[in-house]
Amino acid sequence: MAYVFIDRTINSNNNEIALGVSISNSNSLFNSLYDLRLQVRENLKTLLLTRKGERYMSPTFGTDLLDIIFQPNVEELKQDVYDIIAEAINVWIPKIQLVDIKTTTNVDDTTLNNTVLVSITYSIVEDVYIPETLTIQAQDNGSISVM
Numbered sequence: 001m002a003y004v005f006i007d008r009t010i011n012s013n014n015n016e017i018a019l020g021v022s023i024s025n026s027n028s029l030f031n032s033l034y035d036l037r038l039q040v041r042e043n044l045k046t047l048l049l050t051r052k053g054e055r056y057m058s059p060t061f062g063t064d065l066l067d068i069i070f071q072p073n074v075e076e077l078k079q080d081v082y083d084i085i086a087e088a089i090n091v092w093i094p095k096i097q098l099v100d101i102k103t104t105t106n107v108d109d110t111t112l113n114n115t116v117l118v119s120i121t122y123s124i125v126e127d128v129y130i131p132e133t134l135t136i137q138a139q140d141n142g143s144i145s146v147m
Contacts, residue, residue, distance in 0.1 A: 037132065040096060040124055044134060045146050047092050048085065048120075063088045069116050069138045078103040081118055089122075096122045099131045114140035 050062035063084050071077060082101045089096050099121040106112045116138045123131040135147045 037129055041134065043093055047088055073105045073107060085120060095125050097125050098122055
């Protein structure tokens, strides 16, 4: 199931364009999104953090990113991460244009003890917004955070 982007911005009617999952001080887990950039960011996070086969009736939705990111730190890891992310975005969110995917490990930065950082810089096709960056931090204890 592909994502459908609705090209609307905040207007006087406050039309919602999607729901986003947010941990905040509000009483609700799901917050309404009124901005296309926020919708794309939420869709990208959902795609990257969903394992293939995890969604019922959509076995090809998601990525193998969470499986491969904890593999041994070899040089091929960076190319594999790039390929996994690029393929998933091309299939499921074609409105995103990848600018750069940078994978940083403790080989590149010795302060990253058993941590892998994946920074994805992207822009929305046919949009005037400045490219944005989404960073995934994976630690050897299995914890994943998205910034």
